[in-house]
Amino acid sequence: RKEVEQDPGPFNVPEGATVAFNCTYSNSASQSFFWYRQDCRKEPKLLMSVYSSGNEDGRFTAQLNRASQYISLLIRDSKLSDSATYLCVVRGNSGNTPLVFGKGTRLSVIA
Amino acid sequence: ETGVTQSPTHLIKTRGQQVTLRCSSQSGHNTVSWYQQALGQGPQFIFQYYREEENGRGNFPPRFSGLQFPNYSSELNVNALELDDSALYLCASSLDWGNYGYTFGSGTRLTVV
Numbered sequence: 369r370k371e372v373e374q375d376p377g378p379f380n381v382p383e384g385a386t387v388a389f390n391c392t393y394s395n396s397a398s399q400s401f402f403w404y405r406q407d408c409r410k411e412p413k414l415l416m417s418v419y420s421s422g423n424e425d426g427r428f429t430a431q432l433n434r435a436s437q438y439i440s441l442l443i444r445d446s447k448l449s450d451s452a453t454y455l456c457v458v459r460g461n462s463g464n465t466p467l468v469f470g471k472g473t474r475l476s477v478i479a
Numbered sequence: 480e481t482g483v484t485q486s487p488t489h490l491i492k493t494r495g496q497q498v499t500l501r502c503s504s505q506s507g508h509n510t511v512s513w514y515q516q517a518l519g520q521g522p523q524f525i526f527q528y529y530r531e532e533e534n535g536r537g538n539f540p541p542r543f544s545g546l547q548f549p550n551y552s553s554e555l556n557v558n559a560l561e562l563d564d565s566a567l568y569l570c571a572s573s574l575d576w577g578n579y580g581y582t583f584g585s586g587t588r589l590t591v592v
Binding site: 372376409410411412413414455459464465466467468469470471472 | 512514519520521522523524527529534535537567569571576577580581583584585586588
């Protein structure tokens with residue numbers, strides 16, 4: 369079983385739609401959780417950290433359920449510029465634990 | 480404040496050859512991590528260097544090796560290249576093992592033919 373699992377998509381949605389991505393992780397010792405965005409042939413960039421209480425940044429809302437080891441990202445009012453691959457990322461709690469990436473979910477927002 | 484710079488941006492090598500990829504870390508960062516991203520996959524952790532010592536390694540064979548220099552820049556060396564080594568190689572710099580976030584370079588795209 370992969371350590372971080374995501375639906376690879378692609379998700380093709382019209383502008384203005386709401387889209388949700390889900391992710392599960394297998395290591396219960398994971399302590400930090402993130403969503404990264406990666407544009408085609410570019411480096412990943414941090415979109416937002418994910419906290420147990422849930423957090424929102426403009427049109428983006430992230431949720432974490434530690435009991436189910438489940439992370440979600442909701443994008444409201446999708447824009448063409450949201451088209452990218454969204455990577456679910458987890459990290460353990462000791463100093464030398466790396467970021468562990470999911471395979472990514474590809475989103476295409478269509479006009 | 481400078482970001483993370485990787486060189487070269489693209490590289491084509493023949494199977495069996497050796498390659499060295501370079502990464503200059505962000506000013507003030509003392510940790511460098513290397514990741515391999517094959518097409519259609521998420522980045523996979525290769526290893527991490529903190530203050531010139533390797534302090535974490537992923538599931539990669541010994542022909543993947545690295546160095547970190549006193550200025551915290553880093554090299555990734557791959558010997559005996561195989562076709563499956565074709566990937567985007569990403570370097571991420573951070574302060575104190577990433578406890579304050581990571582900055583990724585734009586990567587080196589390696590093609591092995």
